[in-house]
Amino acid sequence: MSEIINNREQQPIKNTERLAILKQLFVDLHHGRNLDEIKAHFDAFIGKITVDEITQIQHDFVEEGSISADEFQHIYQQHTSIFQGAIEENTHQNSRPEDQPGHPVHTFKLENQEIDNLLTTRLQVHVEEFASEESAEHIFQLIEDINLLLDIDKHYSRKENLIFPYLEKYxxxxxxxxxxxxxxxxxxxxxxxxxxxxxxxxxxxxVLAVLNYVIQEVAGMIYKEENILFPMALNNFTEDEWVKIGHESDEIGFCLIDSAAVWKPERNALEDKAISEGYIQMETGILSLKQLELLLNHLPVDITFIDQDDVVRYFSHGKERIFARTKAVIGRTVQNCHPPRSVHVVEELLSDFKSGKKDCEDFWIKFKDKYVYIRYFAVRDENGKYIGTLEFTQNIDPIQAIEGEKRILF
Known part of the structure; x- marks a missing residue:
């Protein structure tokens, strides 16, 4: 199985002795050795270090299972003074934004390293131990591994909701x-x-069958992402699109790493596009665009609107959204915002709305610690023409807990 998991191309090591010294310095930092001694050793034997070398060292530690990518980044960030002025920029690095911390592809690859590390140094080892002896201890170890691996949902969700929409655009x-x-x-x-x-x-x-399936498929997906998906995206997406993807990644979260760095492209960051403060006159009042946006975002519900062509046009952005939404869904058909296996349900609902068979549809589900009430409404104009669909989502746990009365006292 290891040949499947470790099938990604290794970066060549040009100077084994130099890298060995650098790795030992990071190990000493990890173990809390005297910083002055480490600094003196670095200046005497290394002097300058390239970003490629830092990347190679991190890759080696993760492969060995001695220091995780997250721990390595923590060590590096805590002791930047040791490397102050010693990092050499190079043409290769400058020409590859995806190698820069914070770039979405860089973050995806950091996560893949952690996932790979979990597969090779923990899950696969514990599977082999369980195969030899199905003890309670081995079962518990496997449950711990699987609970960690559940975090992969965030990795896949960012890919599906941030990368895929732009690929479809092209x-x-x-x-x-x-x-x-x-x-x-x-x-x-x-x-x-x-x-x-x-x-x-x-x-x-x-149990062994499903665990081995997980190991093989997760490892295979890492290979597909890094050798097919990411190169495909890098060949097509603009810098502006990568910036937007990076900004929206926090909304979904990260897999097996605490957070991602903020990517700053070589050019200036995107200029802020000021929102017009013009006023909108409606039948029952006048609001500025800013007032309207704040009003919608302060509703104790989440709303999403798709037009008559099934294209997502708007969603509210309150402080505590129930289901994650990213701006990448705007302009995308609602069918492509759902997993393929549930598209037929969406199609049936929209068909009923468009035909006039139904005007609304309600669902209610348990989701994490919430009891979620989901309502869909067909939006029609004054002549009954179908204009689109409004999704209305609310956590009704607090409402169900209400008892007695609470009156406004004058």
Whole structure:
């Protein structure tokens, strides 16, 4: 299995002795050795260091399982004074924005390193131990590994909601359907593995089958992303689009890393586009655009509107959204904002609205710690013509907890 997991191309090491010294310096920093001694050793034996060398060292530590990518970044950020003025810029680095911390591809690859590390140094090892002895300890270790791997949903969600929409803009639809479908298979398999382990009754072969499937498919997806998806995106997306993707990544979150750095392109960051403060006159009042936006964002519900052509045109952006939304969905068809396996439900609902068969549809589900009430309304003009669909989402837990009365006292 290791040949599947470690099938990504290794970066060549040109100076083994030099890199060995650099790695030892980072190990000493990790163990809290005297900083003055480390600084003196660095100045005497290294002097200058390139970004490529830093990347190579981090890659080696992650492959060895001795220092994670997150720990490495923490060490580096804590002790930048040691490397002050010693980092050499190079043409290769400057020509590859995706190698710069904070660039979305750089963040995706950092996550892949952590995922790969979890597969190779923990999950695969514990699977082999469980295969030899199905003890309670080995089962518990596997449950811990699977709970960590559940975080992969954030990685896949950013890919699906931020990368795929821009690919579609350039007429590239393959990853949207194929990769998303595999992502869902992986999500389901991870949940299935957790359920089988949590309720283990001796079905050893079934557990091993699903765990080995998870390892193989996750490793395969890492390869597909880094050798197909990311190069495809890098060849098509503009710098502005990468900036937008980076800005919206926080909305979904990150996988097995705390956060991502802020990417600052070589040119100046995008100029802020000021929103016009013109006034909008409606039948029952007049509001400025700013007032209207603030009003909608302060509603204790989430709303999303798609037009008559099924294109997402607007969503409110309150402080506590129930379901994550990113600006990348604006201008995208609602069908492509849902997993392929649930598109038929969306199509059926919209068909009923457009035909006039229905004017609304309600759903209610348990989601994390919330009880969510989801309502869909067909929006029609004064002549009954279908204009679009409004999605209305609300956490009704606090409402259901209400008892008695609370009156306004005058």
């Amino acid at each position: 007429g590239i639809f393959g990853p949207t359907t194929n990769m998303w479908r595999i992502d869902d298979f992986i999500r389901d398999a991870i949940k299935d593995a957790r359920q089988k382990l949590a309720n283990y009754h001796g079905d050893k072969q079934a």
